[in-house]
Amino acid sequence: MRNRDADKQQLVKQKAIELLVKDGFEGFSVNKLAKACGISVATIYIYYKDKDDLIVQVAIEEATRLTNEILADFNPELPFAEGIRQQWRSRTKQLLENPMSAVFFEQLRSSTYQDKVHGSIVSQFKDAMGKFMHNAIERGEIDPLPLEVYWSVAYAPMYNLIRFHNEGKSIAGRNFKLTEEIMSQTCELVIKALKKTPA
Amino acid sequence: MRNRDADKQQLVKQKAIELLVKDGFEGFSVNKLAKACGISVATIYIYYKDKDDLIVQVAIEEATRLTNEILADFNPELPFAEGIRQQWRSRTKQLLENPMSAVFFEQLRSSTYQDKVHGSIVSQFKDAMGKFMHNAIERGEIDPLPLEVYWSVAYAPMYNLIRFHNEGKSIAGRNFKLTEEIMSQTCELVIKALKKTPA
């Protein structure tokens, strides 16, 4: 017998994300990936059933890695403002430290693979999110609204800023750099948006 | 002489967007497009230099159409809250009436074609946006912040809600439908986020 080369498998995964980010889903091919890894195409077909399986598995593994990292220090019992601040900090840090993954998931979300990846890990995260919001409503910190509204108001701005940051050139034409200060100022804006003003 | 069949050209444009949305950029091909239109591939190469040119031109034309529609009733002199409400109303209406375009631009933004499309039309819109925000700062209605922050806080939630709406199944697993009421509630939240509270 002979064991699979774990390093080689890891290399394939990493290079796959690299290539997908560089050339987009439309420019990606298994042959190119093999060449980039310096291995035979046939080897990739030992690891993965086909191209779709490759992309889906790579996406799920990367999503799992990042989501677990976030869930580890997610606390749904925190007071609303504290919770939002904590999530902004950890997620922003993570995405700035993994810019390739950030772009990759951006691409994935608007590709035809989106449906195939939408699995249990993501929903696990969403459950925690839902619980956090529910607690805040129970405590009377925020008004009851659909979860989609909270999500959109509380986090969409963050992902948007990170996209601006990663794209380099953003809306105003000049170079936008996401600093700790901008991040924290914006976070306070979304808290203000959602938090009930005491009567 | 003989004139180009304008209907045929229009059909190509429309079917191109249809196919790109259905199969993604990765599943799109010129041969498929020709078949879907019921014409010869060679005809498409009369209209467009190559595949890239086709996608870029189709994207620019569609972006121009939508942006001009929005700019027509954009008034940068409006008071801040009024202006935001007006923009939310018109853009939401437009994207819900053109769900295919909404998805198309979502895909385009995170594809390798994004750079090639980033042209004068979009920047024209951004200029108007910048002017609007500048006015609001001058009048003391909002605090001075980078344009990217305003953009992210004021509009990213809207695009996010529309994505949830178009995807059908959204964050909470159930079917999310963007109503007039949810839209207007969320709009008020982002106004609250950005508007200065009088001392």
Add this chain to the structure above:
DNA sequence: AAAATAAATGAATATTCATTCACTTAAAGA
């Protein structure tokens, strides 16, 4: 050390791809 076996490979395959070309067709202007 030999046998057993899965990993890994290089070279194939059939298909799909973008693009071209020699040709036909339709209509505008003479």
Add this chain to the structure above:
DNA sequence: TCTTTAAGTGAATGAATATTCATTTATTTT
């Protein structure tokens, strides 16, 4: 009406694509 000319075509081209296969290689087990 006839000539001119660009529009439109069907069938081809070669390159790239996903996937397979017969074979070799490395490593574990005996």
